[in-house]
Amino acid sequence: MESLIRTENVKKIYNARRPDEFRALEGVSLQVEKGEVAVLKGPSGSGKTTLLSLIGCMSRPTAGNIFVAGKNVSKLSERFLTRTRQQTFGFIFQQFNLLRDLSVMENILLPLYPQQIKISEMLERGRELLARLDMENKQQMKINQLSGGEQQRVAIARALINDPEIVIADEPTAHLDSKLSIDLLGLLEEINRMGKTIIIATHDPLVYEHPLMTRTLALRDGRLEEES
Amino acid sequence: MIKHRVFIIFTLMEALTLGLLLLLGQAQVSARRVNELPPLRAVVSNLQLTDLSLWTEARYTRNPSQTDLFTPFQDFPSALEHFPAGSIIAPSRRP
Amino acid sequence: MRHLKILEYALSALWRRKYKNLAIVLVYCFTIAVLASILFLTHALKTEATYLLADAPELIVQRLFAGRHDLIPLDYADQIGKIPGVAEVHPRFWGYYYDSLTEANFTLLETSSGHSPLTMLQGDLPSAPGECAIGAGVAKVRKIDIGDDLILIDSSNTGVSLEVTGVFSSRSDLLTNDLVILGREDLIEFFGFSTDLATDLAVRVSNPREVNTIAAKIKRQWPNTRPISRSEIIRTYAAVFNWRSGMMLSVFAAALVAFCILAWDKATGISVEEKREIGILKAVGWETSNILELKFWEGMAISLTSLLLGLLAAYVHVFFLGATLLTPVIKGWSVLFPTFHLTPFIDLYQILVIGFLTVPPYVASTLIPSWKAAITDPETAMRG
Numbered sequence: 001m002e003s004l005i006r007t008e009n010v011k012k013i014y015n016a017r018r019p020d021e022f023r024a025l026e027g028v029s030l031q032v033e034k035g036e037v038a039v040l041k042g043p044s045g046s047g048k049t050t051l052l053s054l055i056g057c058m059s060r061p062t063a064g065n066i067f068v069a070g071k072n073v074s075k076l077s078e079r080f081l082t083r084t085r086q087q088t089f090g091f092i093f094q095q096f097n098l099l100r101d102l103s104v105m106e107n108i109l110l111p112l113y114p115q116q117i118k119i120s121e122m123l124e125r126g127r128e129l130l131a132r133l134d135m136e137n138k139q140q141m142k143i144n145q146l147s148g149g150e151q152q153r154v155a156i157a158r159a160l161i162n163d164p165e166i167v168i169a170d171e172p173t174a175h176l177d178s179k180l181s182i183d184l185l186g187l188l189e190e191i192n193r194m195g196k197t198i199i200i201a202t203h204d205p206l207v208y209e210h211p212l213m214t215r216t217l218a219l220r221d222g223r224l225e226e227e228s
Numbered sequence: 229m230i231k232h233r234v235f236i237i238f239t240l241m242e243a244l245t246l247g248l249l250l251l252l253g254q255a256q257v258s259a260r261r262v263n264e265l266p267p268l269r270a271v272v273s274n275l276q277l278t279d280l281s282l283w284t285e286a287r288y289t290r291n292p293s294q295t296d297l298f299t300p301f302q303d304f305p306s307a308l309e310h311f312p313a314g315s316i317i318a319p320s321r322r323p
Numbered sequence: 324m325r326h327l328k329i330l331e332y333a334l335s336a337l338w339r340r341k342y343k344n345l346a347i348v349l350v351y352c353f354t355i356a357v358l359a360s361i362l363f364l365t366h367a368l369k370t371e372a373t374y375l376l377a378d379a380p381e382l383i384v385q386r387l388f389a390g391r392h393d394l395i396p397l398d399y400a401d402q403i404g405k406i407p408g409v410a411e412v413h414p415r416f417w418g419y420y421y422d423s424l425t426e427a428n429f430t431l432l433e434t435s436s437g438h439s440p441l442t443m444l445q446g447d448l449p450s451a452p453g454e455c456a457i458g459a460g461v462a463k464v465r466k467i468d469i470g471d472d473l474i475l476i477d478s479s480n481t482g483v484s485l486e487v488t489g490v491f492s493s494r495s496d497l498l499t500n501d502l503v504i505l506g507r508e509d510l511i512e513f514f515g516f517s518t519d520l521a522t523d524l525a526v527r528v529s530n531p532r533e534v535n536t537i538a539a540k541i542k543r544q545w546p547n548t549r550p551i552s553r554s555e556i557i558r559t560y561a562a563v564f565n566w567r568s569g570m571m572l573s574v575f576a577a578a579l580v581a582f583c584i585l586a587w588d589k590a591t592g593i594s595v596e597e598k599r600e601i602g603i604l605k606a607v608g609w610e611t612s613n614i615l616e617l618k619f620w621e622g623m624a625i626s627l628t629s630l631l632l633g634l635l636a637a638y639v640h641v642f643f644l645g646a647t648l649l650t651p652v653i654k655g656w657s658v659l660f661p662t663f664h665l666t667p668f669i670d671l672y673q674i675l676v677i678g679f680l681t682v683p684p685y686v687a688s689t690l691i692p693s694w695k696a697a698i699t700d701p702e703t704a705m706r707g
Contacts, residue, residue, distance in 0.1 A: 053702040058606070079610060085701075086608040097603045101339045110604065113328045114613040119229050122328075158607065231334040232327050235624060242631035249638050253667030260666045264494065265374055267442040271491075271498050273378035274441060275432060276415060276525050278556050280372055281458065281500040284428040285656040287419060290501075293559040294383065294392070294523075294551065 002070045003031035004166070004197055005055055010064035010074075012050050012222075024050040026222040027064065032199060032215065034165075037192050040201040041208040042219035048201035049094075049170055051219065055199065056168045057085040069165070086111065090159030092169040096151050098143045098158075104130070105139040108157045129157045133187075149180045156187055167191055169200045173207055181206050188212065329613060333620035336600075348629050351585065354578050355633025355681055356640065360649055361574060362673045363641040365563070370668035372560035375498065379556050381534055382526035383415075384541055385549045392549075394520040399545065403526060408537050410529045414521035416510050420475060420503070425464045427658035429475075431503045433510040443499070445469065446489030449506045456489035460500035460659035473503065478515040485509070496661035526550075574652075585685075593692045601693065605701040614697035615690060622689030626682040633681075634674065642667045 012025040025047045032038045040048045054061050057073050060081070065074045073084055098107050105126050112122045130136045133153045143151060152172075159167055169188070173181040181204070189212050192198055202208055208216060218225040271277065283289035337344045384403065386395040400412040416433040434448050434456075441448070446469045448456050455473055457465075467473060473485045491499040505513065526541075528534050538550035593601075601614055609617075640646060645663040646653075654660040 050702075059700050059702040082608060082610045091606065093606070097606060099600060099603060102335075106335070111607040111609075113332050114325055114609050116325055118324060119328065119331075123229070162608070229328075229331050231338065232331040235330070235334055239627060239631065242628070242635065246631060246635055246638070249635070250669060250671075253638075253642065253669055257666055257668060261374075265666075268375055268495055268498060269378045271441055271443050271495055272375055275434060275502075275504070276380050276413070277498055278376070278379050278383060278551075280368075280375070280497050280560070281430070281460075281502065281659075281661060282368075282497070283655055283657050284430075284501045284659045286428075289655070289657075290419070290428065290430065292563070293556040294385065 003067075004034040004036075004069060005032040005199070006030070006067040007051075007055065008065040008067075010051075010054060010061045010066060012047075012054060012059075013062045016062065024222055025054075025061075028219075028222070028224050029064075030217055030224060030227065032197060034197055035192070035195065036214045037188070037198045037200070037212050038215040038217060039208045039213045040199065040217050040219055041203060042225075043203055045221075046219040047222040048203075048219055050222075052168050052170055052199065052201050056089045056091060056166075057081045086115070086162060088165050090162060090164035090167045092155050092159045092167065092172050094171040094174050096155040096175075098151060098154055100144045101142065103140050103142055104135060104146070104154050107143060107154055108161055110158060111161055125161060126157075129160055133157055148176060149183060152176065152180065152184060153187070156191075160191070164196070166197045166199065169198065171202055171204075172200065173202065173204045178206065185210055185212060325613075326616070329616050330620045330624075333617050334624060336617070337621055337624060344625060347585065348625055348632075350581070351625070351629035351681075351685070352633045352636065354581050355630055355677065356636040357574070358578050359634050359637030359674075359677055360640050360646065362677070363637055363669065364646050364649060364653075364663075364665070366670050366673060367641065367665040367668045369560055369563060371497065371666055372563070373557050376553070376557050376560065379553050380525040381528050381531065381553050382538055382541075383551045383556075384524040384526060385551065386523075386545075387547055387549055394516070395523055395548070397519050397521055399548070400521075400524050402544075403524065403541060406537060406540055408529055408533045409526055411527040413525045413527070415523050415525050416507055416514075416516060417522050418510075418514050422465075422475070425658060427460075427464055428501065429461055429503050429659075430501050431505060431510060431513065433507040434504050443492045443495040444489045445492060446487075448504060449485075449488055449509070452506055452509055453485055454488045454506065455485040455509075456491070456502075456504040457487055458491045458499040458502040458659075459493040459496055460661065461503060462487075462490045464659060475503070475513070477513045483509075483513060493662060494664055496664070500661040501659045582681075582684075593696060597693070598696045601696040602699065602701070605697075605699065611697050614693065618690045618693045618697070619686060622686035623682070625689075626685035630678055630681050634677070638667075641665065 007028055007030050009027045009029055010025055011023070011027055014022040014024060028047075028051060040051060042048055053059050054066055055068070057068070057076075060076075061074055065072055067073070068084065068088060071084070073081065076084065099110070102110075105123075108126050108129065109122050112125070127136065127139070130139055133156065135150065135153050135157065138146065138150065143154065146154065159169075167188075172184055172188075176184060185207065188198055188200070192212070200207060200213075207213075216228045218227075278293050279291045281290070288295040384395065384399070386393045386399070395414075397414055400414055403409060404412045418431055420429045420431050421427075422429055444456060446456065457467075457473060461473075462468060465473060467487055469487055469490055471487050473487055475483050475485070477483050485503075485505065489504075491502070510516075526537070528537055534552050534554075538552055541548055541550050604614060604617075605611075640648060641663075642665060645665070650660065650663075
């Protein structure tokens with residue numbers, strides 16, 4: 001059976017043929033099966049964020065192929081790349097990337113504005129998700145009025161609003177203490193139980209040594225060192 | 229999420245009001261042409277007027293249609309324009 | 324549906340910085356209102372003048388001496404009357420009077436008898452010596468009415484008392500505001516006209532199409548005269564408020580500078596916060612076209628609102644309030660200035676031009692700085 005995600009010798013070079021050329025990835029080949037929780041571990045600068053952004057259809061590789069659910073996304077135009085990203089992926093960013101002046105509900109619904117879906121349905125989905133994450137009574141609060149843990153939940157809710165098949169989390173515990181990190185892992189476990197595939201990039205041992213992880217991929221200097 | 233509705237309604241109301249005022253204006257033009265302009269034209273023809281009574285500062289601002297090119301320089305050949313209304317009226321284009 | 328939601332987001336974004344955006348709308352609206360007021364007023368005045376002066380004398384003949392307007396001998400009238408095509412020649416007697424009491428200038432005009440009653444006149448035109456009819460402006464500034472006496476100082480420095488028999492309605496201010504109408508004999512005596520001179524001659528022509536021919540004949544026969552046709556009179560007012568004249572140019576220039584400052588502020592790049600916001604939107608699935616649509620709606624909301632409010636304000640100001648705010652700017656040094664009861668003649672072309680000059684530039688100045696951020700790779704946003 002075809003893997004959900006497969007990369008073939010993927011390379012990414014920034015500022016190619018210029019004095020500040022930077023080779024972020026040097027031929028990475030991997031696969032992730034449906035329902036897995038895969039973790040990309042490695043030190044800063046190893047290429048984890050770059051690999052996540054390529055898999056997540058945020059940008060295109062310099063060389064190599066990337067297959068998502070059997071479809072080659074390496075050569076798609078911006079429009080189809082965006083569509084694939086919208087339909088298939090949900091992102092939890094390192095810095096949450098929430099808009100501080102907006103309310104919780106407005107932040108969660110951000111991905112749905114440019115889609116052909118009614119306002120009433122948007123609000124319905126948002127309320128459902130917030131209820132599941134125990135945040136229903138905070139829907140009108142501004143982001144800067146929330147605690148770190150609450151902001152984390154908002155970021156997760158936004159990632160799930162499109163009901164994506166794959167959830168990508170980039171250094172999700174970077175700004176969290178141990179307790180909140182464990183809470184986060186609990187939430188990720190719940191998400192996995194919903195049938196979603198999860199890919200996490202981290203250099204936090206609390207995460208990559210957690211039993212939830214079904215596949216571990218170690219990156220260093222843009223190369224895949226080991227897989228387990 | 230009603231801001232867009234409020235904005236659309238508000239903009240439509242503004243546009244409608246403006247449209248109505250323009251239409252009302254048109255109706256007023258027609259009505260005044262029939263009711264008010266004839267008596268005013270009678271004043272013009274009876275008194276043989278040639279100008280509007282707008283700026284009474286100086287001769288050439290009071291009767292610009294009767295003015296020659298030289299009147300603004302009445303004081304001295306290179307006198308500067310010193311009546312404010314003179315800067316609103318364009319000079320006569322007659323030869 | 325998508326477009327309405329993006330509009331919703333745009334309005335929310337504007338509302339988040341409500342004080343700044345309300346201030347922009349206010350300034351923008353005010354600039355448009357001033358410009359539109361001037362355009363409405365001048366167009367209405369020009370059109371009204373064209374209508375009213377359509378019954379002005381067909382041909383006025385002036386005499387010039389050393390390039391200045393001089394009095395015209397009455398026997399010119401007899402000779403001009405003999406030109407084929409001339410129906411009637413009527414000598415006109417009129418002049419200016421400086422009233423030291425009120426520091427106002429009046430225009431003194433004679434009227435001969437036999438006119439049909441004027442509905443714009445309360446009372447009557449003077450029919451006997453020692454009588455006068457006055458404009459509403461004269462009545463107001465001298466605080467007199469029908470039955471009162473108007474005392475003027477004549478050319479021999481003698482006080483002359485004239486009984487007011489009629490006052491023109493204020494609705495005819497645009498024509499009669501500063502007029503004092505006297506009987507011909509009274510006026511001749513007042514100014515000390517010689518018995519053989521008049522101010523100018525009003526010529527009536529049998530066939531209106533021959534006016535220019537007759538004017539040319541008069542000019543040829545009497546080179547020191549200056550014939551002025553009705554079409555020239557009307558053309559004078561078509562050129563009033565010419566944009567190249569100092570006052571209008573100053574106002575337009577000021578408005579243009581204000582607008583350029585506004586556009587410059589927007590066009591010199593978007594803030595770090597806005598760039599971050601666009602990056603996040605791209606990261607969560609907004610396409611470049613969605614971002615540009617968002618910025619389009621932001622610009623459109625502000626400029627369209629300002630335009631419509633500005634036009635409404637200008638219309639009300641000029642046609643309901645008589646352009647009271649512009650009056651101090653336009654009146655110059657005139658002591659007597661008419662109250663405007665303008666007919667709402669509107670040139671739709673002017674409205675379209677205002678719209679064209681205000682909305683697209685503002686939308687462009689909102690859209691263009693966001694372009695670079697909008698086309699940025701969303702990956703950049705992932706790096707925070």
